[in-house]
Amino acid sequence: MTVSDAPSTGDVRSRPAADVSVIICAYTLDRWELLGAAIDSVLEQSVVPRELFLSIDHNDELLERCREQWGGAAGAGEVPIRIVANAYDGHLGSARTTAAEMAVGEYIAFLDDDAAAEPDWLERMLKPFEDPGVIAVGGCPLPNFSVPRPGWFPPEYDWVFGCFYVGLPTTTAPIRHVIGAAMAVRRADLAAIGYFHSDNHDDMDMCHRLLDKEPDSQILFEPSAVVRHYVHPNRLTWSYFWRRCFWVNRGKVAAFRQMGEARNLTAERRFARQALTRGVSRGTRELLHGDVSGGSRAAVICIGLALAGSGYAYGSLEWAVTSRRRRRAGAGAATG
Template sequence: MTGPLTISVVIVSRDRPQALRRCLLGVSQLFYRPFEVVVVADAAGLRATGDLPFADRLKTARLDEANISAARNLGIAQAAGELIAFIDDDAVPEPTWLDFLSAPFRDPAVAAAGGFVRGRNGISFQSRARMVDRTGATTPIGIGIGPDGHVIPPAQPGLAVKTEGTNMALRRSVLAGLGGFDPAYRFFLDETDLNLRLAANGLATAIVPRAEVHHGFAASPRRRADRVPVDLTQIGASWAVFLHRHCPSTDRAAAWRRVCRNERQRALRHLVSGALEPRDVRRLMHGLHRGFEAGLARSAAPLPALPDPVAPFRPLHDAPPPPPRIVAGRWSSRHNLAGQAQQAAARGGSVTLFRFSRTAFYHKVRFTPQGYWEQTGGLFGKSERSQPLLHCHRFAERLRYEIRRVGIPRGLHGN
């Protein structure tokens, strides 16, 4: 009997060294074995990884160019796993992420898989199951978990399963054969282009709801920390490349008008909220159009197949993962609880701190820079946003409920 598939986790980072450290702490707590980690980052990012306890087990490559596709291809060159999983530097995976994300690949027909992404509050979903067409328009699809924990949507002409770059995995052989990511997409639509290429070659993509990643949308040269856009130039350029690669010529003008309308509406919403000024809206739209014109000139050459990995597989861990731990208490003991959680995390493995106040505050979940999961909120408040606005709980009852709620992705089945 063959063992589990080897997995390479590729993380690309630029201008976010502290976010990268946090991401790596989360990745280091994954239960799956065996996996390796490849980091492609600028100089500041690579320096930030140097004092991590597992730094000598990382594969690293430096890239100062602002091109996420080129960076991912550099990561693929280092990756020696049978599967390659991708996560962004401003994201953190649940400890069971790779266990669930890798499961569909037991079916040899599956070439790729994508999971669900939770947003800033750690509760609500940022993205779930979607299809994308050749104009770049996406459509949500309702799916269940499925008896095997995943679903493979049937092939449909002109449509592809939409995966997110911060939560997806592919067979290395398939990805290399397709030429990896297209460097013409310096940012945005790079994975969507790959989704359509997979579908065009008749390759199946699985949707894995329980493979969860928390994505924070950290600040970058293109957006502020509050997700307000700063520059749409590269978005416009990527749309030009995408539409001229995939969209029928008769539909391109209408598709581009839709993009412009959506971006303008997004900017106007920020204007109404006070986050932008009228001159900012004009500047953003000018950048979008300028980028589109620049994108039209980018190369449309076929992508050559990528070579075999340049280095052998280097697992991040040799030993099995320690069991997950729970720290829990009331708001009044918050400083002591945080200290307990930090000490437990320093010993290795996944730690979850539940801290409840006697309020109806909504709950939030985050992975702290100290390396532990923290859920805070009111004893009577909502965690799942579909819950009643106010519900009475005793502390022990609420704790049991929240452990059950996060038990599968956090690996807390025995707690």
């Protein structure tokens, strides 16, 4: 059972309790107000989680301020707030692991520090776990734009700022990997794969390794489990767009190599096919009907795919050169 019928104590609204630990990781004071909104959104859920972790990623000033704001008696309410410091050398993946190792819930849900969950987010995230074959669930981060969306920015690329993008299912359905801004996993399954890797592809890596270990299980996308993910103005610029397309895919090379047999490019290939066929076709039709921005979006889709391919090629070359140097160094040490 994910949600009990027993009312939680001390709550006049008698919200049901949920056997889930929620983890929010934070690294900067620049998001202080957004962090507060994220925390409030968890405390105001339609179900009551067992605990809420704030895992602070190598920022002593932020750690102390969180302890002042939510530590002690302030964090001892209906949903206990536990403030912890990243215990490892890495960043986001390590911060998630630090809290996940301490969590006691049957399920662990993750929310970004710049995302605010809808009141029924947790309840809807946990529903798919009623099927024992489901090991992880991805929620639906929708963009909370701070400035208007540029006309040239195609919705197929909303993954650039960590949001739902055209190409994901519109109903509950299996997916290859989740969006890290809003996701949940069975705690036992996460522990079985050794938690997260410490790189910036920790959520993708988690999904690949979960499915490799449990090939008959499923990861589901739940579009009704909505969070509002803040999009800073600088994430809607051309410079941010091209850098993300290139460098994210460059970084995937090392991430995939480290996964070994767990790696799978199915999701990436499907995205490329859909973006080219559907996205470009839609943009072209819009252009023919007088919408110039539709032509811009079609062009940007093609440019983005080219940048992604270039990034992956660059990363592959980089990996090959590095591997060759390591082999030579190893051979030299052996003969020496």
